[in-house]
Amino acid sequence: MTARRSLIRRAAAVAAAATAAVVLAACGGNDSSTGHDGHDRTASPSAPASAKGEQNAADVAFAKGMIPHHRQAVEMAELAETRAQSAEVKKLAAEIKKAQDPEIKTLSGWLTSWGEDVPKEDESAEHGGHSMSGMMTPEEMDKLEKSSGKAFGTAFMEMMIKHHEGAIEMAKTEQSDGAYQPAKDMAGDIIASQSAEIERMNKLLGTS
Structure with a gap:
């Protein structure tokens, strides 16, 4: 058991x-x-x-528009290195180039990360079928390239004021319509720095 x-x-x-x-x-x-x-x-x-979803169409338009816009400003600034007579104009041109070159790289990086095409080097004022505000025509650029000394300095500043005003207009549109915060922050920097440069150029031209 x-x-x-x-x-x-x-x-x-x-x-x-x-x-x-x-x-x-x-x-x-x-x-x-x-x-x-x-x-x-x-x-x-x-x-x-x-x-994704951090940027909208306004952010893409801002980056695609500002890249060729900045490239032209840098091209103008490079002309000043050899053609300007005034030390003040040369200094201003160097500062413009120093500020806008890195922004071109940043804007290009954003577009690449968003899966968008970066504007080609030869992209002109007719970008996207619309003239960008403040862009110089090929004729104006040719005239600037052929000038030198004091005449160059005057033409450079008059054109750059117009160019900066166009960039500020684009930046204000980004601030009001954009969604991507880094782009809106850059737009704010562009408005502040280029407004100050416009004031500076107007003083050098004796018009303010």
Whole structure:
């Protein structure tokens, strides 16, 4: 009788252990699968969603417009290095180039990260089928390139004032219509710095 009870107890224990092992394996597998799947579902789609949707059409238009606009300002500033007579004009031109070169790189980086095309080097004032405010015509650029000395300084500042006014107009549009905060911040910097440069050039021209 004792032997029989012992045998029954042993069999029951083995069965209980086997059942527990099955339950644990099932739970463990289910938890692992659910946890892994849950992680995949939440992490993967959210990454591109957070990378996108930060910019809108106004931000793209701002970047695509400001790149060729800045490039022309840099081209004008480079002419001043050899053609300007005034030290003040040369200094101003160097500051314009120093400020706008990095902005071109930043704007290009944004467009690339957004999956947008960066304007080509030869993109002109007719960018996107619309004349950009303040851009010099090829004739004006040719006239500037052929001038030197005091005449160059006067032409350079008169043209750059017009050019800056156009950039400020574009920057104000970005501030009111854009969604991408870094672009709106850059627009604010452009408005502040170029407004100050316009005032400076007007004083040098003796018109303020």
